[in-house]
Amino acid sequence: xxxxxxxxxxxxxxxxxxxxxxxxxxxxxxxxxxxxxxxxxxxxxxxxxxxxxxxxxxxxxxxxxxxxxxxxxxxxxxxxxxxxxxxxxxxxxxxxxxxxxxxxxxxxxxxxxxxxxxxxxxxxxxxxxxxxxxxxxxxxxxxxxxxxxxxxxxxxxxxxxxxxxxxxxxxxxxxxxxxxxxxxxxxxxxxxxxxxxxxxxxxxxxxxxxxxxxxxxxxxxxxxxxxxxxxxxxxxxxxxxxxxxxxxxxxxxxxxxxxxxxxxxxxxxxxxxxxxxxxxxxxxxxxxxxxxxxxxxxxxxxxxxxxxxxxxxxxxxxxxxxxxxxxxxxxxxxxxxxxxxxxxxxxxxxxxxxxxxxxxxxxxxxxxxxxxxxxx
Amino acid sequence: xxxxxxxxxxxxxxxxxxxxxxxxxxxxxxxxxxxxxxxxxxxxxxxxxxxxxxxxxxxxxxxxxxxxxxxxxxxxxxxxxxxxxxxxxxxxxxxxxxxxxxxxxxxxxxxxxxxxxxxxxxxxxxxxxxxxxxxxxxxxxxxxxxxxxxxxxxxxxxxxxxxxxxxxxxxxxxxxxxxxxxxxxxxxxxxxxxxxxxxxxxxxxxxxxxxxxxxxxxxxxxxxxxxxxxxxxxxxxxxxxxxxxxxxxxxxxxxxxxxxxxxxxxxxxxxxxxxxxxxxxxxxxxxxxxxxxxxxxxxxxxxxxxxxxxxxxxxxxxxxxxxxxxxxxxxxxxxxxxxxxxxxxxxxxxxxxxxxxxxxxxxxxxxxxxxxxxxxxxxxxxxxxxxxxxxxxxxxxxxxxxxxxxxxxxxxxxxxxxxxxxxxxxxxxxxxxxxxxxxxxxxxxxxxxxxxxxxxxxxxxxxxxxxxxxxxxxxxxxxxxxxxxxxxxxxxxxxxxxxxxxxxxxxxxxxxxxxxxxxxxxxxxxxxx
Numbered sequence: 001x002x003x004x005x006x007x008x009x010x011x012x013x014x015x016x017x018x019x020x021x022x023x024x025x026x027x028x029x030x031x032x033x034x035x036x037x038x039x040x041x042x043x044x045x046x047x048x049x050x051x052x053x054x055x056x057x058x059x060x061x062x063x064x065x066x067x068x069x070x071x072x073x074x075x076x077x078x079x080x081x082x083x084x085x086x087x088x089x090x091x092x093x094x095x096x097x098x099x100x101x102x103x104x105x106x107x108x109x110x111x112x113x114x115x116x117x118x119x120x121x122x123x124x125x126x127x128x129x130x131x132x133x134x135x136x137x138x139x140x141x142x143x144x145x146x147x148x149x150x151x152x153x154x155x156x157x158x159x160x161x162x163x164x165x166x167x168x169x170x171x172x173x174x175x176x177x178x179x180x181x182x183x184x185x186x187x188x189x190x191x192x193x194x195x196x197x198x199x200x201x202x203x204x205x206x207x208x209x210x211x212x213x214x215x216x217x218x219x220x221x222x223x224x225x226x227x228x229x230x231x232x233x234x235x236x237x238x239x240x241x242x243x244x245x246x247x248x249x250x251x252x253x254x255x256x257x258x259x260x261x262x263x264x265x266x267x268x269x270x271x272x273x274x275x276x277x278x279x280x281x282x283x284x285x286x287x288x289x290x291x292x293x294x295x296x297x298x299x300x301x302x303x304x305x306x307x308x309x310x311x312x313x314x315x316x317x318x319x320x321x322x323x324x325x326x327x328x329x330x331x332x333x334x335x336x337x338x339x340x341x342x343x344x345x346x347x348x349x350x351x352x353x354x355x356x357x358x359x360x361x362x363x364x365x366x367x368x369x370x371x372x373x374x375x376x
Numbered sequence: 377x378x379x380x381x382x383x384x385x386x387x388x389x390x391x392x393x394x395x396x397x398x399x400x401x402x403x404x405x406x407x408x409x410x411x412x413x414x415x416x417x418x419x420x421x422x423x424x425x426x427x428x429x430x431x432x433x434x435x436x437x438x439x440x441x442x443x444x445x446x447x448x449x450x451x452x453x454x455x456x457x458x459x460x461x462x463x464x465x466x467x468x469x470x471x472x473x474x475x476x477x478x479x480x481x482x483x484x485x486x487x488x489x490x491x492x493x494x495x496x497x498x499x500x501x502x503x504x505x506x507x508x509x510x511x512x513x514x515x516x517x518x519x520x521x522x523x524x525x526x527x528x529x530x531x532x533x534x535x536x537x538x539x540x541x542x543x544x545x546x547x548x549x550x551x552x553x554x555x556x557x558x559x560x561x562x563x564x565x566x567x568x569x570x571x572x573x574x575x576x577x578x579x580x581x582x583x584x585x586x587x588x589x590x591x592x593x594x595x596x597x598x599x600x601x602x603x604x605x606x607x608x609x610x611x612x613x614x615x616x617x618x619x620x621x622x623x624x625x626x627x628x629x630x631x632x633x634x635x636x637x638x639x640x641x642x643x644x645x646x647x648x649x650x651x652x653x654x655x656x657x658x659x660x661x662x663x664x665x666x667x668x669x670x671x672x673x674x675x676x677x678x679x680x681x682x683x684x685x686x687x688x689x690x691x692x693x694x695x696x697x698x699x700x701x702x703x704x705x706x707x708x709x710x711x712x713x714x715x716x717x718x719x720x721x722x723x724x725x726x727x728x729x730x731x732x733x734x735x736x737x738x739x740x741x742x743x744x745x746x747x748x749x750x751x752x753x754x755x756x757x758x759x760x761x762x763x764x765x766x767x768x769x770x771x772x773x774x775x776x777x778x779x780x781x782x783x784x785x786x787x788x789x790x791x792x793x794x795x796x797x798x799x800x801x802x803x804x805x806x807x808x809x810x811x812x813x814x815x816x817x818x819x820x821x822x823x824x825x826x827x828x829x830x831x832x833x834x835x836x837x838x839x840x841x842x843x844x845x846x847x848x849x850x851x852x853x854x855x856x857x858x859x860x861x862x863x864x865x866x867x868x869x870x871x872x873x874x875x876x877x878x879x880x881x882x883x884x885x886x887x888x889x890x891x892x893x894x895x896x897x898x899x900x901x902x903x904x905x
Contacts, residue, residue, distance in 0.1 A: 024816065024820040024832050024833075024836075025816045025819065025820065026816075026819050026820070027752055027819040027820075028820075028821070037748075038748055038749055038751070038752055041746065041748060041749050042743070042749045042752070045742065045743050045746060045749065046743065049739035049740075049742060049743065052739070053735065053736070053739060056706065056707070056710060056735070057732060057735075059710060059714075060710045060713065060728075060731070060732075063710070063713045063714050063715075063716075063718075064713065064718065064728070067649075067713065067714065067715055067716050067717065067718055068717070068718045068719070068720075069650070069717040069718060069719045070719070073715075073716070073717040073718070074717055075649065075650040075651040075715070075716045075717040075875075076651060076715040076716070077651065077652065078654075078715075079651075079652040079653065079654055079655070079656065079905060080654060080655050080656070080657070080658070081655075084711070085655055085658055085704070088703065088704065088707045089700060089703075089704060092699055092700050092703040093700055096696040096697070096699055096700070096742075099696065099742075099746065100692065100693060100696055100746075103692065103746045103747060103748055103749075104689060104692075106748040107685065107688060107689065107692070107747050107748045108685065110748055110751075111685045151435065152435065152436060152828055153436065154436040154437070154439075154440060155436070155437065156435070156436075158435075159435070160433075160434040160435045160828075160831055161434065161831050161834070163831075164831070165830070166434060166830050166831055167828060167829065167830050168830050190521065191519075191521045191522040191525070192519055192521070192522065192615060194680060194754075194755060196755075196823070198752065198821040201751065201752065202680075202751035202752065203680055203751055203752070203754060203755070204680055204682060204751075205680050205681045205682060207609075207615055207616060207681065207682070208521060208609055208610075208615060209608075209609020209610065209614075209615070210609065210614075210615075210616070210682065212681075212682035226821075227821075227823050227826070228823070229680075229754070229755040229756070229823045230519075230755060231445065231448075231514065231515045231519075231522065231824075231825040232522060233442075233445070233513075233514075233522060233525065234440070234441040234442040234445060234513070235441070236441075236445070236825060236826060237441065237823075237826030237827055237828050237829070238441075238828075301440075301442060301509075302508050302509065303507070303508030303509025303510070303527045303528065304442065304509045304510070304527055333525060
């Protein structure tokens with residue numbers, strides 16, 4: 001009885017704001033039990049401060065209109081009143097205690113990640129997300145989609161207004177089952193990132209060397225989008241998160257399918273491609289993985305990211321092995337791609353880099369050479 | 377009156393370069409601080425215009441993401457350390473000796489040094505924008521490991537911050553020494569104007585907080601160049617440690633910016649209400665409690681780093697508790713206006729706007745303090761809106777109020793009231809068009825510090841940018857008003873405002889080069905309450 005009364009009150013309070021929701025004015029209610037509670041807590045606080053504001057400012061404006069010299073007001077000379085001062089210290093104290101109690105309960109609930117059915121580890125890397133489905137032994141990398149990457153180039157001449165999911169789409173979305181408690185771990189490989197999908201109700205920093213844990217039960221099938229929320233360098237605005245929530249059966253099917261596809265991808269060391277095939281493949285990999293730093297023209301950014309165009313490592317024949325190994329193992333700021341890219345991918349992108357932007361070495365690197373470089 | 381004539385008689389001063397470079401006069405150094413702050417306000421403002429221009433539409437039109445990030449970073453550093461803080465110190469320099477009946481600051485040579493460090497510190501910082509690799513771009517919070525990826529700009533950033541810290545600490549020591557040693561006989565601590573009180577408390581905050589920042593950035597320096605790993609997990613360090621150090625400085629820093637504003641508003645509202653400040657003693661205690669509490673709330677900037685739940689609860693409660701003394705202040709200002717005989721000259725308008733808009737910033741601050749909900753708000757435009765309400769329509773509106781309030785005392789001429797009011801209304805409208813929609817952007821899910829965004833955020837960003845440009849242009853009007861006032865106009869009386877009380881109004885306008893060479897004999901009318 002009592003709780004339904006509360007619900008009615010809450011519903012009445014929320015009505016004027018829920019109309020705004022379609023305008024993108026207010027926080028999303030989200031699709032997890034926690035996100036809904038957070039939304040309610042947000043609305044209650046918003047109403048509390050709105051009412052306080054209306055009361056205080058009304059008194060103030062009443063005074064401004066009536067106690068003005070031009071209306072012949074004579075200034076009173078009182079300067080304190082202990083009673084009033086005690087009252088207006090105690091009332092705010094009571095209000096914040098009333099807000100702190102439900103906030104504490106909610107926080108304790110959010111903290112409990114026990115009994116999760118699935119564990120997903122999200123690793124922030126400049127500037128992409130790596131996801132490990134810990135129980136399945138499945139790893140996927142999620143990078144900004146090609147369309148957004150192209151449109152978002154400075155003066156690309158393409159109108160972002162034409163793409164609905166501009167900067168909120170990835171090449172490989174993560175898939176998660178609904179109505180299942182999922183533990184989501186966050187960490188990072190280089191700098192601090194933050195994993196945030198508003199519909200799940202929270203964000204959490206991804207910190208190199210540390211693992212944070214959180215949880216979510218998604219209640220509705222759908223696609224939920226988010227972004228990195230902690231500044232992490234120039235690509236900070238370009239590492240979105242896409243969660244596809246599906247039924248448990250579809251999830252299991254997806255995992256199996258993904259595993260098979262990845263197993264096939266691992267065995268690429270015997271593939272032999274033509275120069276043209278390598279260049280085409282290499283260009284698309286370069287665009288997805290390398291362009292953010294080394295730029296479309298291979299010139300890099302002076303003082304920060306080295307150029308590849310006319311760079312000795314990408315031109316001199318004696319440094320061919322070094323070139324391949326740097327892509328596999330990384331160097332300084334450059335992340336290692338050996339785990340993320342297959343042999344044929346690395347072969348293609350190396351070939352591309354050795355022949356694009358006037359490098360014109362004519363070098364052809366095949367998957368076999370990459371595979372051998374891994375063990376050298 | 378005879379003391380005044382005496383002052384006039386000895387009003388000779390050094391001229392030319394000597395007067396400004398070697399100055400030990402609190403009024404000249406105060407003016408230097410204020411002019412410097414205004415200059416930096418426009419430098420930082422120009423960066424804000426670049427940011428708003430880039431965000432006007434989705435897509436990248438004007439700058440690269442790396443440069444965008446450095447604009448975000450340097451804009452914050454310039455506005456905090458170059459505009460708001462020096463403006464506050466400038467006001468303190470000019471007004472504190474006049475308000476407590478002292479002939480000058482206690483340590484005049486140090487006063488000169490603390491000012492002249494500033495231009496060099498900012499030359500270091502701004503020079504990085506012209507370096508290969510660009511300026512610092514990891515955010516003004518300088519979180520490692522990202523900040524360690526900064527190129528040649530890195531040591532310049534660190535040393536600029538060291539210099540700024542040294543300058544501020546010297547300024548703070550000077551204010552404390554002045555207030556505790558040089559008050560006129562009869563000016564007891566609890567009779568001091570509230571502006572003086574807020575600056576004493578701010579000075580203690582500076583002395584306690586800035587060395588912590590200096591330590592933190594030095595650890596960054598050794599991490600980058602000397603092989604230490606304070607903040608590197610691979611070497612046994614902890615990146616989050618820096619955030620604890622930074623915000624142990626950073627939260628008191630927020631009050632370093634805000635408390636002098638409280639002081640200004642507590643001078644202006646009684647003057648134009650023609651009524652004593654309500655609850656003087658509780659104002660002093662509330663300011664002190666805010667200052668003390670500010671050292672126990674730092675981790676509310678870091679709720680999402682994964683603190684233990686007990687820590688999160690502690691910092692949530694402590695943060696919410698700040699609402700109480702802050703509320704007391706707002707209620708006191710309203711009660712001061714209540715049953716007064718108000719007039720609405722430009723200083724009063726800015727102060728009233730401060731009370732309302734700072735309170736709105738306080739409301740969003742309370743919302744942000746509720747940890748579970750902060751997991752949604754954190755690092756979004758909701759936060760950007762929050763701190764700009766507190767700092768722009770808060771601190772900067774109060775500084776504008778102070779400038780109009782005391783300009784006639786500084787220049788000897790009245791400013792153009794009509795233009796002042798136009799400046800106020802344009803500032804009020806444009807700043808709200810600029811920042812109010814950012815609440816919506818944040819709630820709808822736009823992260824902060826991104827150069828480009830999804831199309832769902834396009835409309836509010838366009839509105840916000842229009843407000844931003846309007847606000848920027850409006851501030852040029854302020855420069856015109858100040859210059860016009862300095863050059864001439866209606867002569868100002870010693871007591872410029874009918875209801876203004878306090879010692880500064882007993883000296884002529886403009887205030888002579890030397891004042892209170894012999895301590896004034898305080899009468900009841902000279903005191904504010």
